[in-house]
Amino acid sequence: MVRGDSNRRWRRIFLILAAVVGAYALLAPLTSLDAAQSANIPLLADRLWFRLATITAMFIVMATAWNIIGGITGYAAFGNVAFFGIGAYTTGMLIAKARWPFLVSLPFAPLVAAAFAAFVGLPLLRLRGHYFAVASLGVGVAVGELVQNIDYRGQAVFGGASGLFLPIYATNNRGLFFFYLMLAAAAASIAVTWWVLRSRFGYGLIAIRENEEAAAVLGVNTTAYKVAAFSLAAALTGLAGGIFSQWNVFINQDNAFPIEYNVQMILMALLGGTGTVFGPAAGAVLLQLLIQFLGGTLPISVDIPFVSATARPIVAQIILGVLLVGVVIFVPRGIIDFFGGRTRFSLGYLRRSLRETSL
Amino acid sequence: MTKRFGGVAAVDSVSFEVAGGEIIGIIGPNGAGKTTLLNCISGVYRLDGGDIRWEGGSIAGMAPYRIARLGIGRTFQIVRPFGSMTVRENAAIGALFGSEAARSGPKEAFKQADGVLELVGLAAKASLPVSALTIPDRKRLEVARAVATRPHVLLLDEVMAGLNNVEIDQALDMVRAVHATGVTVLLIEHVMRVIIGVCRRAIVLESGRVLAQGEPEVVLRDERVIQAYLGERYAKRLRHERDQEGPY
């Protein structure tokens, strides 16, 4: 069948693309090792590269994690950045105040984040739709505020407005170390998603998403499953936060609980394809590249005509907004659909998407 | 059991017993409380009074998933398939969770699912998405999914609604086949042919109360039952006609 052939072709293109990008991501950092440098191998990964790549990997973790509660279980949480911040502050506090080594402090980030998720999840997950979304947003905002402002006997517990400073992690090639660490977290998130989707647990979650009442009378313990999914998403997000805190060496409310992350991780999962294994990751890479490109931080950048340098970030936000609107209207199922071989990207597809959801 | 909504008792002190292996029909005019009764038994609603006892223990107030685990399965009047899954996957959910006898891993569950689809006649359509199914097929899937939970008791809520005569016959065969595997069946129905055809006992509900109980043919001739369905004038007319005709 003609359509089948072209779909297979797209699938192959995607796999090749993914393999190339993956290989590049894995091997380019090695060129920064001293051994490679003394052998005169060209430097493919400089500090800027490491910074961008680590941030991208971080978003892969967050988008993939969100997908577990939002895409697979169908409970669109809007405050997951709270778990990122909790993870960051957990590790941060253990390192800065308790003076624990980084690699010992790190595992506590996902643990504490998951515990918190289970705690707020029990009441929160009883809500549906709008209520759950905004309640989770509220929790996300409130946690950030609390962490920044809690005082104990006049002293800010978590570092207050001036933030928390961590000692710099002692290692040879910091950029490489943290990149690989974050990449490992990303790989773990994807692996966890893959496992979930073919396990009994995952089927239960999808059943909850499709029809919660039917799932319940068929024997799915919906409360336990929802809380478990929420906690799992929180743990992974918290892990990213934990790594971030040591990597960035400094955390405060603005960089540990940035509200825009909430939307970004959802948009990434949406763009790539909610409910799939690689969708959120693909969306994360794509969107991150776009954001950085528009922000002018990529080595290759294009000057937007008629726009001055100061206005550039504002225009970038506008383009992002337009993109968001466009994606939501025209590509609601995400781009991974095209690469999965099920549909072809065409005007007809765009028109069909539109018809499905418009009045 | 008793269940109230606001001031109205949708189910008012309804009491009956079910023995293993029976097929019982629950009938009554619209609004009699049949589906509410089902929702109470399956745990979707909480009782306002009374109790439900299963194998010696009380199950009133249990969460729906625990009632399913005990082996009480049900279908919904307006079918609720898992839209993004295939037919096979839908049935497998029942086998993945469900009663203690089910609850297996994915591989085993899919095997069970195939068996159940065979039973209800959907084996040929196993890999189709649910959206591709006709209404009768969706009802079959709803039953298959519930049967996959390996229940001891199956509560069917108006499975025959909207089916034509041929489809009703097929559905009747399906119900008999399910019953033959040892499942106790409670059928809510409006189609009398089904009740007479397959039920050993019928319970008539009206305005939340039990009006009559007994063999279907007997119950359906009961004047109170006719009155409940068709109104007093018709019941009077029928009585008058019967008196005129004699015992036949």
Added chain:
Amino acid sequence: MGVGFGLVWGVLNIVNLAHGGLVIIGGYITWQLFSALHIDPFLTLPVDAVALFLLGYTMQRGVINRIIRAPLLFTFLLTFGLNLILVNILLLVFGSDFRSVTPSYSGQGLELGRVVIPYVPLISLGVAILLSAALAFILNRTRIGLAINAIAADRDAAQLVGIDLRHAYAITYGLGAACAGVAGGLIAMIQAITPTAGEPFTLQAFVVVILGGLGRVSATVVGGLAFGLVEAFGQSIPGSGSVFANAIAFGLMVLVLVTRPQGLMGRLR
């Protein structure tokens, strides 16, 4: 602010994350008219209402209607994206400096014995009540208002009796935007505004609607009063209570959602 937000939510089932942006636009229109043409800010409020109504109508008819039947997640993201566009256009045009609207009587007030009630908040309260009453009137007495009520009750049935959904939806959103615009004009008189100052308003509007209960204008008014009280109380807690104002508001909201989801006065949906 809450009333406009609740209207859109109750009828179109949209949580409008662009609400804050619309509010701030209203504020800037008032500021512009006040500072450039020296028109009394209260007189600019009708301009706010009309301008935002038109903007809202266009937004709904042109963009939001396209995904109105999609799951909730999409409307969230869409309105968020629209907000992003609106706020940043404001940034481009007006810059990020804080602006405020201070009419000549802003420091003065009504003297009742020893108590002085400042004019601006007093008149604002009057405007808010007037607006709520006007909205209630529109919803209950005009043809389009009844159409909106019908849609809120049963969308498909409303279509069957011949109501033009697209138009009615757009009017509803326009009304909501108009309310937001007026709120923005009032806010410009009370605090300094900058394009990004609208963020908290959306969330506050949400809390107001939840506190009061979705369904009737009066319920939202009650919610607004309740919220105002809680905020004021939170500000007055000794220590750094004011910083926790947001957290308190959200905590209250979550509490209400979990214990009494229909709000103080609403009906369970």
